[in-house]
Amino acid sequence: MEAKLYRQLYQRVYSIAHPPRRPREVYDDRWVATVYLWSVVHHKPASWACDEGNWPAELDRPLPSQSRLSRRVRTVGVQQLLERALASVSDLLQPEGPPLVKAIDSKPLVVGAYSKDADAKKGRVADGQFARGYRVHAVTHGRLVRHWTLLPLNEHDSVAAPALLPRLEGGGGYCIADNAYDSNACHALAAAAGHQLVAPPKACDADVRDARRNRPERLRALDLLHSPLKHCGLASEFGRALYAYRQRIESGFGGLTFAGLGPPPPWVRGPRRVALWVAATLLLFLWQTAQKQGLIA
Numbered sequence: 659m660e661a662k663l664y665r666q667l668y669q670r671v672y673s674i675a676h677p678p679r680r681p682r683e684v685y686d687d688r689w690v691a692t693v694y695l696w697s698v699v700h701h702k703p704a705s706w707a708c709d710e711g712n713w714p715a716e717l718d719r720p721l722p723s724q725s726r727l728s729r730r731v732r733t734v735g736v737q738q739l740l741e742r743a744l745a746s747v748s749d750l751l752q753p754e755g756p757p758l759v760k761a762i763d764s765k766p767l768v769v770g771a772y773s774k775d776a777d778a779k780k781g782r783v784a785d786g787q788f789a790r791g792y793r794v795h796a797v798t799h800g801r802l803v804r805h806w807t808l809l810p811l812n813e814h815d816s817v818a819a820p821a822l823l824p825r826l827e828g829g830g831g832y833c834i835a836d837n838a839y840d841s842n843a844c845h846a847l848a849a850a851a852g853h854q855l856v857a858p859p860k861a862c863d864a865d866v867r868d869a870r871r872n873r874p875e876r877l878r879a880l881d882l883l884h885s886p887l888k889h890c891g892l893a894s895e896f897g898r899a900l901y902a903y904r905q906r907i908e909s910g911f912g913g914l915t916f917a918g919l920g921p922p923p924p925w926v927r928g929p930r931r932v933a934l935w936v937a938a939t940l941l942l943f944l945w946q947t948a949q950k951q952g953l954i955a
Contacts, residue, residue, distance in 0.1 A: 660699050661714065666954065667699075667945060668692050674742050679735055685722045687735040691743075693722060694731050698938040701918070703925040704728065731934055740937045747944040748804055750953055756828035757799050759900065760853070761907040762835045764795045764815050765914070767932065768921050775927040781811030791921070792932050797822050797833075801910030802947070803940055808933045816844055823847035823855075832856055834904045845875040856900050858883045917943040 671688050678686055697707035705724040706712055713721070722730065730736055766783045768791040769775055778790045789811065795818035796806040805825045807818050815838035823844065826833055830852040835844075840857040848855035856879050859866070867877060882897030919939045926935045948954045 664699050667695055671743055676739050687739050690730040691736050691739050744941050750948055758831040759903050760833045761798050761904055763907045764793045765911045767792045777929050779810035779812035798907045798910055801906050819844045824851055826851040826853045842873050845873050849875045
């Protein structure tokens with residue numbers, strides 16, 4: 659099963675337009691990326707994929723050493739290639755283009771309490787619960803992750819907003835979020851991308867309508883989710899229906915957890931390694947989703 663999945667990913671990676679670093683390079687970006695994917699498909703460290711004994715007998719290309727693979731996966735070329743592969747499979751799953759409604763949220767990646775990873779910070783993972791690790795912040799189209807970034811677990815969700823909200827696609831629409839994104843700054847970023855951010859207010863801000871200190875987009879979101887006319891029986895059903903869309907990102911994160919995007923394995927530590935592992939795991943999940951939908955034979 660893993661070998662078949664790998665062969666399909668190999669063909670997809672090599673079908674993506676990607677300029678070579680130099681002509682006739684033995685360890686080009688595509689080969690480095692596929693060697694790394696071989697390790698992730700089998701849930702093994704990258705060093706495991708550098709051993710010829712862990713490959714099929716028909717392997718006809720030299721494998722990079724563990725140190726060379728570690729250096730090369732850090733390069734911009736390999737990281738751009740993985741990003742293009744993610745976009746390619748995501749486009750395959752969205753033949754009609756970006757949906758009108760998107761969502762933004764985060765998912766914690768927890769490491770052990772005694773981990774020596776100095777970049778894994780302590781932060782909140784649930785109400786009253788704390789842990790150490792990282793957090794994946796993502797913009798999703800339905801249940802599919804479209805854009806993402808990685809930050810330590812102690813960073814607030816709004817810190818990732820400047821990196822994600824400007825990347826909203828489709829020329830316009832709505833972006834659903836939780837109350838961590840309810841700020842003038844986040845509403846301004848979404849509006850600049852042509853989207854209305856729909857984030858519920860905190861309880862203390864539910865009835866605030868101060869036009870001098872709040873952007874029109876924020877006031878619009880307040881009216882959508884906490885209409886002042888609700889006491890007259892004219893609550894906004896449209897706003898409630900929009901916010902119900904947020905369930906999709908939660909179920910999408912649940913599917914990713916089932917596919918392996920949970921606590922990073924012991925050999926994945928440090929933001930660079932965690933980010934590469936997340937990118938490869940997302941690519942595998944999207945590819946398997948496309949297979950289930952009959953888009954790939």
